Amino acid sequence: MNQHPARTPFFSPRRVMILAGNTFTQLVRMKIFYFLLIFIVIAIVLNFFRLPHTVGPESVGAEELRSLKSPLIGVMKLFAVILGIAATALLIPRDLEDRTLYTILAKPVPRLDYLLGKFLGVLALILVGLAAMAILLNVVLHFRTQEILAERMALADGMIERGYWTEADRQGERLEVLRHGPTWSLQGALLAVFLEAAVIAAAALLISTFSSSTLFTVVITTLVYFIGHFVADGREFWLRTSSLGEDLTVHLASRALVVMFPDFRPFGVVDEAIAGQALPPSVLGALALSSFFYVGIYVVLSWFVFSDKEI
Amino acid sequence: MITTFRNLAVVFAVLAASGLARLPLDERLTGGLRRRGLLQEPLSIETREDLGQTGLAIALGGLRSLIASLLNLRAHVHWENQEWFELEQTYRTIHALQPRTRYYWEVAAWHLISNAYRDYHDKPGVPPGRRRELQKRFFEKGIGFLEEGVRKNPDDWRLWATLGFSHSQPWRPRNDAAAAEAYRRAYQLSGNLQTQRHYLYALSRIPDNRAAAWETAQAVWAAPHNRKFPTVRSTYYALQQWADPPPSRTLGIEEIFGSRRNALLNLADSWHLKEQGFPVYGFRETIEELCREFDVPEEIHPLRHPPRQWMGRHRGAFRDWVRRNR
Numbered sequence: 001m002n003q004h005p006a007r008t009p010f011f012s013p014r015r016v017m018i019l020a021g022n023t024f025t026q027l028v029r030m031k032i033f034y035f036l037l038i039f040i041v042i043a044i045v046l047n048f049f050r051l052p053h054t055v056g057p058e059s060v061g062a063e064e065l066r067s068l069k070s071p072l073i074g075v076m077k078l079f080a081v082i083l084g085i086a087a088t089a090l091l092i093p094r095d096l097e098d099r100t101l102y103t104i105l106a107k108p109v110p111r112l113d114y115l116l117g118k119f120l121g122v123l124a125l126i127l128v129g130l131a132a133m134a135i136l137l138n139v140v141l142h143f144r145t146q147e148i149l150a151e152r153m154a155l156a157d158g159m160i161e162r163g164y165w166t167e168a169d170r171q172g173e174r175l176e177v178l179r180h181g182p183t184w185s186l187q188g189a190l191l192a193v194f195l196e197a198a199v200i201a202a203a204a205l206l207i208s209t210f211s212s213s214t215l216f217t218v219v220i221t222t223l224v225y226f227i228g229h230f231v232a233d234g235r236e237f238w239l240r241t242s243s244l245g246e247d248l249t250v251h252l253a254s255r256a257l258v259v260m261f262p263d264f265r266p267f268g269v270v271d272e273a274i275a276g277q278a279l280p281p282s283v284l285g286a287l288a289l290s291s292f293f294y295v296g297i298y299v300v301l302s303w304f305v306f307s308d309k310e311i
Numbered sequence: 312m313i314t315t316f317r318n319l320a321v322v323f324a325v326l327a328a329s330g331l332a333r334l335p336l337d338e339r340l341t342g343g344l345r346r347r348g349l350l351q352e353p354l355s356i357e358t359r360e361d362l363g364q365t366g367l368a369i370a371l372g373g374l375r376s377l378i379a380s381l382l383n384l385r386a387h388v389h390w391e392n393q394e395w396f397e398l399e400q401t402y403r404t405i406h407a408l409q410p411r412t413r414y415y416w417e418v419a420a421w422h423l424i425s426n427a428y429r430d431y432h433d434k435p436g437v438p439p440g441r442r443r444e445l446q447k448r449f450f451e452k453g454i455g456f457l458e459e460g461v462r463k464n465p466d467d468w469r470l471w472a473t474l475g476f477s478h479s480q481p482w483r484p485r486n487d488a489a490a491a492e493a494y495r496r497a498y499q500l501s502g503n504l505q506t507q508r509h510y511l512y513a514l515s516r517i518p519d520n521r522a523a524a525w526e527t528a529q530a531v532w533a534a535p536h537n538r539k540f541p542t543v544r545s546t547y548y549a550l551q552q553w554a555d556p557p558p559s560r561t562l563g564i565e566e567i568f569g570s571r572r573n574a575l576l577n578l579a580d581s582w583h584l585k586e587q588g589f590p591v592y593g594f595r596e597t598i599e600e601l602c603r604e605f606d607v608p609e610e611i612h613p614l615r616h617p618p619r620q621w622m623g624r625h626r627g628a629f630r631d632w633v634r635r636n637r
Binding site: 062063066067070071074077078166168169210232233235256259261263269272275280283286293305308 | 331353
């Protein structure tokens with residue numbers, strides 16, 4: 001007979017997945033997916049929207065597709081970021097409030113598992129929400145692209161018949177429209193939206209381990225998000241200018257800002273993908289690596305703080 | 312409390328250390344994305360002021376594309392109300408938000424170059440001198456938008472072609488040298504034959520550039536698709552007359568136009584393009600010779616009437632005559 005009680009493993013993926021599943025269910029019960037209805041309404045309205053004016057036959061078709069993508073991806077990004085901040089900020093205080101936290105931690109559940117489970121639950125929710133919206137976006141975009149493509153090809157055929165265009169021009173026009181349709185780059189942009197939400201959710205997790213107030217976490221994380229969008233400006237200023245003649249306080253404050261906050265500027269590639277630019281896999285890989293780095297640091301620090309926290 | 316402060320200190324220290332370690336990596340990632348044209352420049356102070364607090368917050372939140380789409384609708388309202396100064400300002404902000412979207416550059420330029428220009432042509436309540444000044448100013452602003460657009464998107468051949476087009480319309484201030492350069496860039500980037508033809512047209516209208524125009528005309532002629540365009544044929548003919556190449560390299564009138572009848576129809580129309588600055592070397596003599604050959608009566612003869620009068624009143628009768636006459 002074994003003399004020693006069974007030891008709780010330091011980390012158990014199974015436990016983490018159970019906690020993540022519970023968190024996901026808990027968040028779904030908050031009727032978050034009603035947001036999808038808003039998205040559907042916007043998608044339907046935009047599908048019937050026509051640009052109020054035209055400038056030339058070359059760019060309007062593609063621009064109509066861009067006008068469809070831009071607000072829809074904007075809404076997806078808002079959904080992902082707001083959910084990433086709010087849902088994560090809510091988790092620990094809510095578990096404290098309804099005393100679920102005590103029940104869970106009284107069991108042989110390491111705090112790392114608890115944090116990771118909660119965090120992955122939020123990520124799963126964002127992923128499912130984004131995936132549902134992405135499917136809708138791609139379907140709407142596909143049909144609209146085909147519609148516009150048919151119009152453009154009819155115009156191109158007329159131009160060829162009159163001798164103004166060649167077959168190469170027709171092909172160029174076709175590629176121009178397709179470039180704005182549901183491309184792999186667009187799917188990459190949606191993945192970038194998810195990665196950005198994951199980073200901000202991880203930052204919210206770290207802040208929430210210090211704070212017991214949801215509102216405080218939401219406000220501070222939102223500030224972190226906005227500051228993160230101009231950290232790159234500060235970094236460029238730092239690297240390209242000398243500190244001579246600069247006030248020491250300003251000098252230290254600007255550098256602290258640059259090193260402490262996550263840099264969200266690279267996620268601006270989403271805008272370029274909406275504009276029809278191709279996103280190479282290497283760029284997505286670099287973004288993913290960068291995001292994993294932030295998430296890793298924030299989760300480890302959250303664990304460090306949370307493991308000492310008196311509950 | 313002490314534990315909390317200690318933890319906070321550790322967290323800040325780790326964040327600072329990791330941030331410092333990341334610094335060169337972040338710089339490389341951002342720089343790489345900028346070089347590939349996948350990341351926009353930071354917003355200027357002016358743009359930040361124009362956006363207002365809410366717009367700035369949203370733009371900084373990574374929704375530049377969305378804000379630009381909404382501002383585009385605002386610009387549409389300015390267009391409907393013919394508020395050209397406000398429209399220009401709105402597009403400045405849109406361009407700062409989305410400098411790589413061709414559509415915004417083209418629409419902004421079109422509003423200023425065509426719509427504002429036409430509006431000030433006969434805008435009631437504005438003295439004529441002021442109207443002319445405003446026409447000129449908005450035309451230049453429109454061209455300025457396109458020039459900035461191609462500076463920010465040097466690989467976009469369609470934007471170069473739009474710049475060339477805007478510089479070469481006969482009813483607006485024309486700059487053939489700038490048009491030729493823009494079309495040349497558009498053709499270089501795309502190989503599009505239409506831009507190659509327009510490059511030739513713009514170049515041929517510059518009197519000091521005949522040699523370059525003749526060289527370009529030969530390159531244009533080398534693509535069989537181009538040969539069916541009347542302006543290409545007449546320009547090639549005029550420049551060949553100017554260059555006077557050796558007989559072995561000279562194309563005959565039937566080789567260029569397909570037949571002597573087509574030559575007469577084509578040259579008579581193109582004769583009137585001389586008002587736009589197109590070269591018409593040898594046209595007069597050839598038209599006279601062909602008119603004699605086809606027994607064209609004096610009253611519909613293309614050289615006996617001022618261009619506009621002939622185009623308006625006699626062109627139809629002339630063409631019927633030449634087609635009927637064997």
